[in-house]
Amino acid sequence: MIRTISGTVEAVSSEHAVIGVFGLGIMVRMPKTDLLALSKGDGVALHTYLALRENAADLYGFVAEDTLHFFELLLTVSGVGPRSALAIADLAPVGVLGDAIRAKDVSYLTRVAGVGKKMAEKIIVELKDKVEGDGDAEVRDDDTEILDTLIALGYKEREAKKALHAIPNTIVGKDARLKAALKQS
Numbered sequence: 001m002i003r004t005i006s007g008t009v010e011a012v013s014s015e016h017a018v019i020g021v022f023g024l025g026i027m028v029r030m031p032k033t034d035l036l037a038l039s040k041g042d043g044v045a046l047h048t049y050l051a052l053r054e055n056a057a058d059l060y061g062f063v064a065e066d067t068l069h070f071f072e073l074l075l076t077v078s079g080v081g082p083r084s085a086l087a088i089a090d091l092a093p094v095g096v097l098g099d100a101i102r103a104k105d106v107s108y109l110t111r112v113a114g115v116g117k118k119m120a121e122k123i124i125v126e127l128k129d130k131v132e133g134d135g136d137a138e139v140r141d142d143d144t145e146i147l148d149t150l151i152a153l154g155y156k157e158r159e160a161k162k163a164l165h166a167i168p169n170t171i172v173g174k175d176a177r178l179k180a181a182l183k184q185s
Contacts, residue, residue, distance in 0.1 A: 002059060006045040012038050017061070019044060028061035029082075031090035032158055033165050037063065049075075051082040060086060070094045070131070077126045079119060087112045088123075093165065096143060098131040108144060146178050 005028065007021035017038055018025045028046060038044060046061035047068040060082055062068040067089055074085035091097060091112055100108040101124050109120035143164055150160035163184035171180050 002048050002050045004045065005048050005059070005061060007043070009038050009040055009042045009044055011040060017044075019046070019061075026059060028059045029086060030061045031067065031086060033090060033161060034061070034063045034067075036158070036162050049082070058082060062089075064094075066094050070097065073127060073130060074123065077123050079122065084112070084114055084119075088115065090161070092143065092161075095132070101127050101131050104128065111144075143177070145174060146181055149178060150181060 005019055005021060005026060007019040007026070009017055010020045010025050011018040012035055014032070014035070016027050016029045017035060018027055020026075028048065030046070044063075046063060047065045048062070049060045049068060049072060051058045051060060060071065062071065071082075071085050071089045074080050074088055075082065080088075088097070088109065091109075092100070099105075104124050106117055106120045106124065109115055109123060110117060115123075147157075147160050147164055150163060151157055155163070160181075163181040166184045167177050167180045171177050
């Protein structure tokens with residue numbers, strides 16, 4: 001099993017990065033928020049998960065180790081594959097996702113394409129006692145509204161998520177967090 005990879009970023013696309021390691025270019029699927037932080041030529045160290053299937057081997061990479069652990073926890077839910085788990089992990093920081101699961105917030109998880117109500121409920125039932133959160137459900141609710149507001153203002157979902165992820169946790173309250181998100185762009 002490949003658990004880490006270190007090398008130089010050779011290319012970045014919307015779904016993966018190519019990491020140069022000892023003359024090899026290794027494609028690593030990553031969350032969009034991690035991909036946005038990469039540039040060609042950067043040195044990078046990633047925590048990885050190797051998904052082996054009958055006809056493919058895909059490497060998934062994460063900048064933060066806690067995101068990898070959350071990704072692997074999602075994979076323990078039957079019916080959740082690596083691509084769905086990656087999309088869920090990209091929805092918000094791990095602590096916020098943990099809060100959503102612990103609060104049984106089905107609507108938050110169904111924001112991910114391919115995750116319907118039944119799947120979200122299954123994730124909640126199977127993981128509610130296994131995940132940890134920030135313990136601040138109010139911030140999570142505000143962040144959902146802020147994301148919706150940014151998208152309504154014309155931001156692409158990717159840009160809105162990037163701005164939302166960049167807000168320091170010390171900033172609280174919907175209005176203050178929205179102002180901080182708008183300053184990120």
